[in-house]
Amino acid sequence: GQNIDQPTEMTATEGAIVQINCTYQTSGFNGLFWYQQHAGEAPTFLSYNVLDGLEEKGRFSSFLSRSKGYSYLLLKELQMKDSASYLCAVFSGGYNKLIFGAGTRLAVHP
């Protein structure tokens, strides 16, 4: 079966660091994506991991452990505009089938 788990909600303070975890069990693995989605808007691409380790992109970093079926998204120096849903998604099987988790709604407070 296909299962992608992430916390439903998180809160954090402006300027702080937050880590959003994602665990997955899928039939096949061809890479993991993180997307950001503001309320009422389209999801936008943040990061991609296919090999184990950390990928850094400015204030955002993403980590992958394939053996543990685990990833996290790290957001540093949080800003109010980072309040959004963060979606973990796995490419599973053939034909570019991208399966999404239910998303983590992050609220950043002053």
Place this chain on the structure above:
Amino acid sequence: DTAVSQTPKYLVTQMGNDKSIKCEQNLGHDTMYWYKQDSKKFLKIMFSYNNKELIINETVPNRFSPKSPDKAHLNLHINSLELGDSAVYFCASSQGGNNSPLHFGNGTRLTVT
């Protein structure tokens, strides 16, 4: 602007009606998708086309029929609309490789009354 554009942005209609949503991408991508996002914000794949050919067809009622006249367009026609079809429908496109991110349109909010 290079983008994935879909129309209409909002669609309010009654049960039993037939409606279409159009999607176009000018990114030169080979693969296009339809996703449905329900009230709990869960984004679920419905269909995928690669170069006008259907390659993914999830367990979707056959009231939903995608059509791809060319690789830049993927439209979604829905027959006999039901209350449970109310959701936001997102079109997306990608280059098609495993490391190719999906680029999403702004969504069509469908409300069936």
